[in-house]
Amino acid sequence: MSLTEKDSQYLWHPYTQHKTSQTPIAITRAEGALLWDENNKQYIDAIASWWVNPFGHSNKFIADAIYKQLTTLEHVLFGGFTHEPAVKIAERLMEILPKNQQKIFFSDNGSTAVEVAIKAALQYFFNKNKKRTTIIAFENAFHGDTFAAMAASGISFYTQAFQGMFIDVVRIPVPVKGQEQTSFDALENAIKNNNCAGFIFEPLVQGAAGMVMYEPEALSKLIGICKENKVLTIADEVMTGFGKTGKTFAMDYVSEEPDMICLSKALTGGTIPMAITTFTQDIFDAFYDDDINKALFHGHTFTANPTGCAAALASIDLLQTKEMQQNIERINASHLNFQKKIEKHPKVITARTLGVIFAVEIKSDSEESYYGSMRNKLYNFFIEKGVVLRPVGNIVYILPPYIMTDEQLQKVYTTIEEAIEMV
């Protein structure tokens, strides 16, 4: 039996309708921006395996750091214990995070990072005997698949079976060009008419919505409105963090600082599942008390796993090299060139770029749903051509590992151009 046959016997894949989906591709090895399947077919990983892998697959530098940590201290519980990799990653993050961030809390993935932030926002007011129960979030947001994260997410595909079972969320429009004032007004109204604890947002780029982009000034204004009303702000940088937008964090473009930041995905360079939620001193202080009930009663078994911390430290080392910063600039310049070329194409509605993120919207006769027929046609075409891209409806985006070569990048562009002709 082949690997894929054995797979279909036992395995249940994410976001997959097994009755209608094709068999998955069995990948046997990977290096840099390339993947190889069991038949030795080569693929360019143009989405960094769901946005986690900026420095390339099977990276030796991170692997060595992991091995060293595994053979020194692979894991120890974080309740009542601490260790050097956790302290070091905290110190490193303090150097690069917005200055008001003072405390870091570990968990395992993007959804749990969000879960922790939302729970902290709600309990912050509970601890102050001023209970607030509503969270504000953007339309078409994506914050993960656990319950509070799902509640904050606005893409109905992921959440429709659970409607009516969520914490209270009010949704406001994203301040894309021309819609800024509508968004500001909606936020003011949401705060006036509800008992709002926090506002969660994907800063500057909404990943799962199809790389929807908006300006830093608009986000700054929204955060300012929250500050005036003492509503806590949560920047979900799970996708945008660690260089994707051209700066270390998307929030580096924004003049107002958030109260909390969620990190995961590229945190460990795509090696070990790990996430971090960061907080201001003010939030930490609302939990600091003689009363044990005011503590943040949240934790995961693998909290602050030393091996994950070692991978994260090695990843930040790589991110900060001159070479990697130049790679980010090189890819950005290349995307901007491609954007200029492609946006004039009669079948293209619009194209956009921020940092290493590029997206193009393709014209379509009918309303394209998230996993609709155009999407499937495009996806299959890309796979056949040996390029891993996962379109969202009629939107094709690229989010390459920073080490992707110019030649590989050109092949991705050409394949997208061919796909636009094909549909």
Ligand SMILES: *Cc1c(COP(=O)(O)O)cnc(C)c1O
């Ligand atoms: C992917 C993502 C999440 C969820 O992360 P998981 O690790 O998949 O749970 C949350 N927020 C944003 C912005 C994401 O892109």
